[in-house]
Amino acid sequence: MNANAKMEKLKARIKEMESTIVAFSGGVDSTFLLKVAHDALGNKVLAVTARSASFPEREFKDAEKFAFEYGIPFRTIISEELELEGFAQNPPNRCYLCKKELFNKIKQIAKDEGFKFVVEGSNYDDLGDYRPGLRAIEELEIVSPLREVGLTKDEIRLLSKEMGLKTWNKPSFACLSSRFPYGERITEEKLKRVDKAEQFLIDLGFGQVRVRYHGNLARIEVKERDFERFLDKQIRNSVYTKFKELGFVYVSLDLIGYRTGSMNEELVNKD
Numbered sequence: 001m002n003a004n005a006k007m008e009k010l011k012a013r014i015k016e017m018e019s020t021i022v023a024f025s026g027g028v029d030s031t032f033l034l035k036v037a038h039d040a041l042g043n044k045v046l047a048v049t050a051r052s053a054s055f056p057e058r059e060f061k062d063a064e065k066f067a068f069e070y071g072i073p074f075r076t077i078i079s080e081e082l083e084l085e086g087f088a089q090n091p092p093n094r095c096y097l098c099k100k101e102l103f104n105k106i107k108q109i110a111k112d113e114g115f116k117f118v119v120e121g122s123n124y125d126d127l128g129d130y131r132p133g134l135r136a137i138e139e140l141e142i143v144s145p146l147r148e149v150g151l152t153k154d155e156i157r158l159l160s161k162e163m164g165l166k167t168w169n170k171p172s173f174a175c176l177s178s179r180f181p182y183g184e185r186i187t188e189e190k191l192k193r194v195d196k197a198e199q200f201l202i203d204l205g206f207g208q209v210r211v212r213y214h215g216n217l218a219r220i221e222v223k224e225r226d227f228e229r230f231l232d233k234q235i236r237n238s239v240y241t242k243f244k245e246l247g248f249v250y251v252s253l254d255l256i257g258y259r260t261g262s263m264n265e266e267l268v269n270k271d
Contacts, residue, residue, distance in 0.1 A: 001150065004159075007036075014040045017041070018041070019116050020037060020119050021047075021048050021110050022045060022047050022121075023118065023119070026062040026063030026167075027172070030121035031066060032146075034047050034067075038072050046073045046074075046109075046115060050079040050102055050105075053081075053082055053191045056198075064076075095133035095177075096136045098175070103118065117143050119144070120142050120144055122144050123147060125152050171209070176194050197248075210258060217248065218251050219254050220254060222253075230253055
């Protein structure tokens with residue numbers, strides 16, 4: 001089934017819902033899903049975005065701006081993941097704990113305000129990585145329409161471009177808590193350090209970036225095409241100086257480059 005056929009299937013699926021809340025992060029997938037849902041159901045759709053220490057302000061502003069531009073009803077909730085029992089210790093099921101808390105709050109809104117469904121934007125490719133958050137989504141009976149119809153990330157980007165969505169080529173984003181090795185305690189101060197480090201690289205013109213936190217060492221992941229930029233001494237020095245200011249002692253460039261779920265590689269290696 002091609003992307004356009006999947007799109008028609010998606011539209012039909014959403015129309016069946018009659019009303020829904022979209023868990024909206026402002027990323028490529030949830031933006032696409034929200035736009036399709038709003039086109040199908042109008043104001044019977046509510047976008048809900050969670051604010052937390054793991055969610056950079058730039059991402060929140062992107063989400064808020066999109067909803068405002070398209071006239072989509074928008075709500076903000078506070079996610080208190082650092083206060084969840086066990087979350088700050090960063091266990092392998094960290095994402096499960098977070099999603100369970102977040103979607104319980106969204107489901108309560110749906111119950112209180114009469115929305116029939118809650119949907120979220122994971123795509124078909126997400127089935128190929130270790131994602132304990134998907135278990136929480138299934139347990140709470142949250143609908144994942146993009147996965148249901150088999151839409152991949154590349155297809156979502158293609159369809160988003162055809163729809164004129166600015167997010168079609170937006171870099172992928174995962175919450176800042178994913179930058180830490182399992183077992184490394186997560187604190188608000190560490191999250192802010194990583195956020196500032198990534199923002200600095202973004203301001204330098206790097207697109208897809210991750211700053212992985214390994215104690216006093218920062219491991220930078222960028223796309224392979226951006227490797228050569230680090231041959232520029234001025235860029236290397238500015239990155240090193242900034243990261244030292246943020247509290248890192250050592251700064252390294254990952255030789256494989258950006259990939260999703262690189263912190264999950266240690267789980268594979270332990271098996």
